[in-house]
Amino acid sequence: MTDASSVSGDNTPVIIGVGQYSERVGEAGYEALSYMDLAGRALAAAIADSAASEPVSPAIDTLAAIRAFEMSRPDRAPPFGAASNVPRAIAKRVGADPKRAILTPTGGQTNQQLVGEFATAIAGGESQCAVIVGSEAISTVLALSAKGEKPDWSEEVDGDYEDQGFGVEGMMEHALFAHGATGAIPLYALAENARRAKQGKSLQEYRRDIGELFAPFTKVAAANPHAAAPVERTAEELAEVTERNRIVAEPYTRMTVARDQVNQAAAIIIASAGTARALGVPKDKWVHIHAVSAATELMLSSRPDLSANPASIASVEAALARAGKSMAEIEHIDFYSCFAIPVFNQMDHFGLSADDPRGLTLTGGLPFFGGAGNNYSAHAICEAVQAARTDRGSYALVGANGGWMSKYATGIYSTDPADWSASDRFEKLPMADNGVPLGKGPTGSAVVETYTINNAKTGSVAVWLGRNEAGERVCGNVDLSHEPTRKAFEGGQPFGLTLTVEQDDKSRNIGRVA
Incomplete structure (x- = not known):
């Protein structure tokens, strides 16, 4: 003191x-x-x-x-x-x-x-x-x-x-914005799924972790006269996917975002x-x-x-x-x-x-x-x-x-x-100087580091981030019309998969499981 x-x-x-x-x-x-x-x-x-x-x-x-x-x-x-x-x-x-x-x-x-x-x-x-x-x-x-x-x-x-x-x-992530990750929810979801991959957890397990984290928060909010949603909820309520608590972007349910x-x-x-x-x-x-x-x-x-x-x-x-x-x-x-x-x-x-x-x-x-x-x-x-x-x-x-x-x-x-x-x-504090370079132009292939499926009003878009053969960071969309690719991403475990990447007529990277 x-x-x-x-x-x-x-x-x-x-x-x-x-x-x-x-x-x-x-x-x-x-x-x-x-x-x-x-x-x-x-x-x-x-x-x-x-x-x-x-x-x-x-x-x-x-x-x-x-x-x-x-x-x-x-x-x-x-x-x-x-x-x-x-x-x-x-x-x-x-x-x-x-x-x-x-x-x-x-x-x-x-x-x-x-x-x-x-x-x-x-x-x-x-x-x-x-x-x-x-x-x-x-x-x-x-x-x-x-x-x-x-x-x-x-x-x-x-x-x-x-x-x-x-x-x-x-904060202008132009490459990600171009591939449909245009707001805070999908951008945070990309980071969240990267952490989930590091921990080796399924979507259901990780949603439960989020529910257990936030259930005590709801108790504090319920007692706060200024809270916008002063309702105490259980971890199960926060984690369970329902019509009212839909997925907004994997792994987030609606109740667990700002x-x-x-x-x-x-x-x-x-x-x-x-x-x-x-x-x-x-x-x-x-x-x-x-x-x-x-x-x-x-x-x-x-x-x-x-x-x-x-x-x-x-x-x-x-x-x-x-x-x-x-x-x-x-x-x-x-x-x-x-x-x-x-x-x-x-x-x-x-x-x-x-x-x-x-x-x-x-x-x-x-x-x-x-x-x-x-x-x-x-x-x-x-x-x-x-x-x-x-x-x-x-x-x-x-x-x-x-x-x-x-x-x-x-x-x-x-x-x-x-x-x-x-x-x-x-x-x-000084800013770090160890950034990963972003790949430009056609990349051929990439290994998936993280992803999210963003469920926006205009439809669902799957976005991924990965590394190309040169070690550069690459972002792209998932070809959900390709059945093996769709199953891999909707199953929640595409981490480490190699994608074949082609560019569409809007210069977006479109990835398929190789």
Whole structure:
């Protein structure tokens, strides 16, 4: 434990307030709030949570708005419109006028990484009070669209802001996209099946593993008032393939993938210790930031081990090292759980089990609490802060994931004081340089490393990744009209098979069992 006298400096960053807001379609009090209104409610809740005796809003000098899912691609636009200046629209709802307003890049790790960036700025005297806030209203958008309603959520808001761009460049898997793996579900499924192959398990066995992992998550979600699906389920319910729990992409059933139909918002307020004192924030509200680390992974198609995510492990290890803690000394854990494999990767490395008495989620996880786009981990940080306040002197860890295990950021929190005098508690890790080259042009043959059968609305598409004779990574589709090939892939064990590969008239690689 750090001596409190060594961190009494006015520039020590502390979290002083966290807030969440949510609503579920059709329930009592449902207002069909817009993105901006949800975010404003969450920020108002965070301000109230600080219990400050002086107004907090005028002290906010920096506000970062997490880019909503429907604003996260250059070819998409919110169907009901949005504010012309998202961060200042949110600030306006609580009477704040920050000097610096930011619209963040895409990535579920963004909010956790920003904690480190803003804490560093505060420790360096560049900021006094910073806010991270985001929201999603996808459930309301779908519900109103289904009824033919189209409210106008657009608004013109003056003032400058930093648009940090979409930030998707390192996630553009063009070769995979061309073969039908165009979204998170099939891309994660490719990694998941690579792990299944490594473990030598059947589809049924592996689905059971996923069910056993996520059943405890549903119990947490069932007790969380902000959860989108607060229903406790058994491992059997999650694993069994039924009409209601269909396969969305092998090996995933519908209930075990991230739930994007949510109306949720979360906000985090970080201030210097001097500002916290000036605002009259009680000391029992202060939560210290002991470490934040951020890492970027190789593109999925170039990873040497398709089942692994070493950048995420490096991020967690770096944060633990800087905090001076082992995983055994962390009392509260939230691993990003859009799919099973980001959690499994941490479990495999740290020797954790699905029935770890600490639990592996603080919210209930993305398939059950809900999580769309980029803002889930803000909710996890809110829960970590509350856990640290309740269990004083304990340590909470939040692991935040972006893209297809493309980016990762880890934060460690406690009411124990953290010494920021050296401004060295936030670290960006270097990216690996051992990527596998991607084969170009006709390849002749390839050995299958992993695959998925993606059941999209437009039909089922089987996608594989493998190595050609030169050792290059190759991706392609499966010729499901070829009976031996179809049986091999639908049977769930095509790993290690050699495919004869030909290109079709769209330059796609089509593989058949040789």
